[in-house]
Amino acid sequence: MKKRKLGRNGPEISAQGLGCMGMSDFYGGRGDEQKAIAVIHRALELGINFFDTSDMYGPFTNEQLVGKALADRRDRAVIATKFAIMRGEDGSFTGISGKPDYVKKSCEGSLKRLGVDTIDLYYQHRVDPKTPIEDTVGAMADLVKEGKVRHLGLSEASSKTLRRAAAVHPIAALQTEYSLWTRDPEAEVLPACRDLGVTFVAYSPLGRGFLTGQIKTLDDLEESDWRRMMPRFQGDNFQKNVDLVAKVEELAKKKGCTAAQLALAWVMARGDDIVPIPGTTKIERLEQNAGADAVALSEAELGDIEAILPRGIAAGERYPEGGMRSIDG
Numbered sequence: 001m002k003k004r005k006l007g008r009n010g011p012e013i014s015a016q017g018l019g020c021m022g023m024s025d026f027y028g029g030r031g032d033e034q035k036a037i038a039v040i041h042r043a044l045e046l047g048i049n050f051f052d053t054s055d056m057y058g059p060f061t062n063e064q065l066v067g068k069a070l071a072d073r074r075d076r077a078v079i080a081t082k083f084a085i086m087r088g089e090d091g092s093f094t095g096i097s098g099k100p101d102y103v104k105k106s107c108e109g110s111l112k113r114l115g116v117d118t119i120d121l122y123y124q125h126r127v128d129p130k131t132p133i134e135d136t137v138g139a140m141a142d143l144v145k146e147g148k149v150r151h152l153g154l155s156e157a158s159s160k161t162l163r164r165a166a167a168v169h170p171i172a173a174l175q176t177e178y179s180l181w182t183r184d185p186e187a188e189v190l191p192a193c194r195d196l197g198v199t200f201v202a203y204s205p206l207g208r209g210f211l212t213g214q215i216k217t218l219d220d221l222e223e224s225d226w227r228r229m230m231p232r233f234q235g236d237n238f239q240k241n242v243d244l245v246a247k248v249e250e251l252a253k254k255k256g257c258t259a260a261q262l263a264l265a266w267v268m269a270r271g272d273d274i275v276p277i278p279g280t281t282k283i284e285r286l287e288q289n290a291g292a293d294a295v296a297l298s299e300a301e302l303g304d305i306e307a308i309l310p311r312g313i314a315a316g317e318r319y320p321e322g323g324m325r326s327i328d329g
Helices: 035-044 061-076 100-114 134-146 159-166 189-196 233-256 257-267 283-294 300-306 321-326
Strands: 001-005 012-014 048-051 078-083 085-087 093-096 119-124 151-154 173-177 197-205 273-277
Touching: 035 061, 035 283, 061 078, 061 100, 078 100, 078 151, 093 151, 100 119, 119 134, 119 173, 134 151, 134 159, 134 300, 151 159, 159 189, 173 189, 189 197, 233 257, 233 300, 257 273, 257 300
Parallel strands: 048 078, 078 119, 119 151, 151 173, 173 197, 197 273
Antiparallel strands: 001 012, 085 093
C-alpha cells in the first residue's frame, strides 16, 4: 500500500484507510465482533494503518472494538476518532457540542474506550454553530499540549471555518464526504486544505456502498439500515442512481477492475493529499478495496469518467434535511 503524509508534520499513513463505523452502527445493526477484528487485522497485513472511528458510533462501542483489535499492535496503527455529535446510551441524538469542557470530557472517554494513552488524530465531528471554532480548537490544542492528542482534525467544516481553526492551531486533516457522486468539496474546501497543508480524508468514497454496484434494490438493505432514510436511496432518486452506477460498472469492466476499485482509484487520483477511508465488514471486500491502490487511471480515462459523471450528477441530497442542517457553511 502506498503511503501519504498526514498534514505537514504528521506520520505517514496508508493511501487508503479503513472506516470502522459500519462495524457497529447504521448499516443494519451491530455486526460480529470477531469478524470485525479479523477485518482490522487483515487491513494491517495489507499495509493499511489508518483507522477511523468516533465516540458516536455504536454509540460508544466502536471505539472499544477498534481499541480491542489494535491493543497488541498499537505501534503499527494511526488511530483517528471524533467528538461533538452527542448521543444517549439508547442511541438517541441529543445535539452537537464544541464547548471546551465537552471537548476535554469527550477525549477522556475516548482514551478510556480505545485503551490508549494518546489519540493520533482527534476530529471535531461536526462544527457547533453556538461555540466559536477558536474556543473549540483552543481546547483541542490543550489536549495536544497535555500529550493526550497528537494531531487535530475537523469534519464537515467549511473553508472559512478551517482557516479560522488553523489560525489557532495547525489542522492536520479535514474529513468530508467525497466520491464520484459527492464532489462539493472541490469548489472551496479542497483548495483551502491545499493552501494550509491539510490532508483531505474522504469518507463514503464508495457512495455508502452504492458505487460498488452491489445495491440494485432497497431489498438489498436490511430494514434497520440507515441508508433507507437517505434521499439518494429513495423514490425516483434510487433508480436514477442505479442507472448512474451502471455507467461506472461499464467503465470498470473496460478497465479490468471492479466498480469499487474504479471509484476508489478516482478519489486517490485527485491528489496525493487525499486519503479515502472506505468501510467494510468483509475481508473479501477489504482486499478488493485495497486493490484499488494498483489501479492507475490515465488522463484519457479520467476524462471519460468526468464526461459521464460530472459534478452534481447524483440524484438527491446526501443526507435527510436534518443531517444537511448540521453541515457547516
